Amino acid sequence: MTKDSIITALAPPPEPFDPVWSQATLTGIVSGNRTQSSRPARGRRRTAVALVAGFLTLSTATAVAVGGPGDVVKRVLTDFGEQPNTSGNGLGRLDDPQLVAQFRTEKGVFAFWVATSSSGGVCFAMSDGTWNGEGSPTKDQLTYGCGGQIYAGPGRPPEELTRPDQLGGFFKDDAGPLVYGVSAYGDAVSVHVQGMGVDRTLPVDPDSHGYGAALPEAAQASALTLTFVDADGRVLGTTRSVAPVG
Amino acid sequence: MSTPDVEEFGEAWNRDGPRVAAYVRRHVPSDDVQDVVAETFLQAWRRWDVVPRPPIAWLIGTARKVIGNSRRAVRRRRALHDRLVLLGSAARASEDAGMLATERLAALEALSALPDHQREALLLVAWDGLTPDEAATALGIRPGTFRVRAHRARSALGLDNTSGRVAAVATRPLTRGGFE
Numbered sequence: 001m002t003k004d005s006i007i008t009a010l011a012p013p014p015e016p017f018d019p020v021w022s023q024a025t026l027t028g029i030v031s032g033n034r035t036q037s038s039r040p041a042r043g044r045r046r047t048a049v050a051l052v053a054g055f056l057t058l059s060t061a062t063a064v065a066v067g068g069p070g071d072v073v074k075r076v077l078t079d080f081g082e083q084p085n086t087s088g089n090g091l092g093r094l095d096d097p098q099l100v101a102q103f104r105t106e107k108g109v110f111a112f113w114v115a116t117s118s119s120g121g122v123c124f125a126m127s128d129g130t131w132n133g134e135g136s137p138t139k140d141q142l143t144y145g146c147g148g149q150i151y152a153g154p155g156r157p158p159e160e161l162t163r164p165d166q167l168g169g170f171f172k173d174d175a176g177p178l179v180y181g182v183s184a185y186g187d188a189v190s191v192h193v194q195g196m197g198v199d200r201t202l203p204v205d206p207d208s209h210g211y212g213a214a215l216p217e218a219a220q221a222s223a224l225t226l227t228f229v230d231a232d233g234r235v236l237g238t239t240r241s242v243a244p245v246g
Numbered sequence: 247m248s249t250p251d252v253e254e255f256g257e258a259w260n261r262d263g264p265r266v267a268a269y270v271r272r273h274v275p276s277d278d279v280q281d282v283v284a285e286t287f288l289q290a291w292r293r294w295d296v297v298p299r300p301p302i303a304w305l306i307g308t309a310r311k312v313i314g315n316s317r318r319a320v321r322r323r324r325a326l327h328d329r330l331v332l333l334g335s336a337a338r339a340s341e342d343a344g345m346l347a348t349e350r351l352a353a354l355e356a357l358s359a360l361p362d363h364q365r366e367a368l369l370l371v372a373w374d375g376l377t378p379d380e381a382a383t384a385l386g387i388r389p390g391t392f393r394v395r396a397h398r399a400r401s402a403l404g405l406d407n408t409s410g411r412v413a414a415v416a417t418r419p420l421t422r423g424g425f426e
Contacts, residue, residue: 004405006353009343011373012271012336014264025284026259029291030252 072136073097073113073125076144080123088146092118097125100168100182100205101212102133107175109133114164114182114208121146122161129175168212170195170224170241177243179224180212185236188228195221204228255294259287262302269306269374272336273313285312303380306370310384330358336373356403364399367392 074097081088097115104110107129115123123146131137147161159166168181179193179202188204191211198218202211218224223242230236263283270282286309290297297304333354337343340350357365363385370381382392399405 003353003356003403006343006345006349007357007368007372007403007405009345010337010350010353011375012268012338013342014268016264017260017267021280022259022263025280025287026256029259029284029288030255 069111069136070097070099070113072139073142073144074115076125076139076142077115077123077146080144081146087148088121088123090119091121091123091146094118094121094123097123098205098208098210100164100208100210101180103178103213104133105129105175105178105214106216110175110178110180110212110214111137112168112180112210112212114167114210116164117146120162122164122167123147124167164209170215170218170221170243172218172243175214177215177218177221178213179215179218179226179241181210181226181241183209183211183228184239185209185228185230187230188236189231190229192227192229193224194227195224197221198224201229251294255287255291258290258301258305262300262305263287265302265374266305266309268336269370270309270313272332272369272373273310274332276335282309282312298383303376303383306374306376307384307386330354333357360399360402364395364402367395368399368403371396 074094077088077097078094081091081094094117095115097113100112100114102109102111109127109129109131111127111131111133113125115125117123123144125142125144127137127141128143130141161167163184164182165184168179170179171177183191183204186209188209189206190201190203192201193199193213193215195218197220198215200213200215200217202213204211215221215224221243223240225238225240227238228236266286267279267283270279270286274282286305289308289312290301290305334351337350337354340347343350357369360368366385367381370376370384371378374381376384378392378396379389381396382389385392387395
């Protein structure tokens with residue numbers, strides 16, 4: 001047998017996928033949104049939500065910002081819920097939106113709000129480099145939506161958005177690395193963020209239980225470990241977040 | 247998304263997915279293969295309108311980028327031993343390939359010792375079944391550059407010498423009955 005034929009003979013035969021994994025993964029992929037020029041992919045990725053029941057919408061008209069940022073967000077979400085055939089239908093009474101995190105990235109101000117509702121709905125709004133952080137954002141500076149399905153990661157079936165702590169994660173794109181989210185632990189006062197080149201502690205907001213920061217030092221990190229700690233220094237739990245690629 | 251798109255994408259998933267997985271398997275530990283494949287096809291779905299047909303070269307090229315972005319994978323690929331382990335886990339078993347285990351090991355060791363870009367060029371054609379032009383697309387290089395890399399890889403392995411044979415020394419310890 002020649003070297004050439006030996007190497008050719010060693011070619012691995014394609015192995016069929018595990019049918020359960022294959023079906024679940026394929027379903028998860030095609031249920032997500034595809035990039036459209038009218039909508040920034042970054043926004044969808046950072047919310048990690050692929051809406052199937054209704055569409056995340058962007059305003060086509062510029063609204064005048066009245067009230068604080070939370071007031072504007074609540075009005076935008078309420079309006080969204082009143083539009084027919086959106087994932088904002090059936091929310092019941094919308095609670096006041098809570099600011100999860102607001103910080104500056106290489107692209108500008110990143111801000112994220114979450115609001116629950118009396119029917120158990122979860123809505124969110126995000127401004128990603130479009131609002132300068134002063135005053136209140138306008139409607140067209142927000143990306144927003146309610147419920148839907150969350151892309152839970154490669155190899156995992158999509159999840160229904162039912163809890164604020166499902167939102168967020170670790171992201172790397174043209175705005176630089178960043179992390180944000182909502183703690184699943186009500187007693188958490190801080191979150192220790194660790195990864196390649198990253199070792200810092202972020203405060204957890206006592207009202208929204210949110211946290212977030214730009215992480216320029218995370219350029220080499222592909223994943224972060226988040227350790228939630230209470231006021232007495234006790235570890236409440238740990239999660240791992242892998243940055244989406246591409 | 248339209249139903250025809252979903253159907254075509256599903257066909258690509260079933261047809262090309264295992265080929266992409268075979269490529270990925272020689273670059274990352276087995277635990278990470280499904281993740282890389284899924285991420286590759288997720289990116290394909292997001293850009294399905296512009297993904298060339300047939301998509302295999304684009305998919306493998308994207309998988310390569312996904313792997314390249316994996317810190318774990320990069321770290322693992324640094325060591326020659328790790329490269330050999332990954333190649334060994336991906337390659338066909340010696341009994342299935344109709345060769346002695348030592349022949350297989352010798353070939354894999356030779357492949358592992360190649361520079362990464364040469365080994366990649368060689369195996370995209372020999373193992374992944376891409377044409378040279380498709381392989382160049384997957385690597386994001388010009389076809390001429392690809393041919394140079396493939397040629398150098400073949401030269402390094404002695405594949406351009408038609409009289410070349412796998413060194414008998416490597417096989418003999420397993421022949422038990424002595425030499426003819």
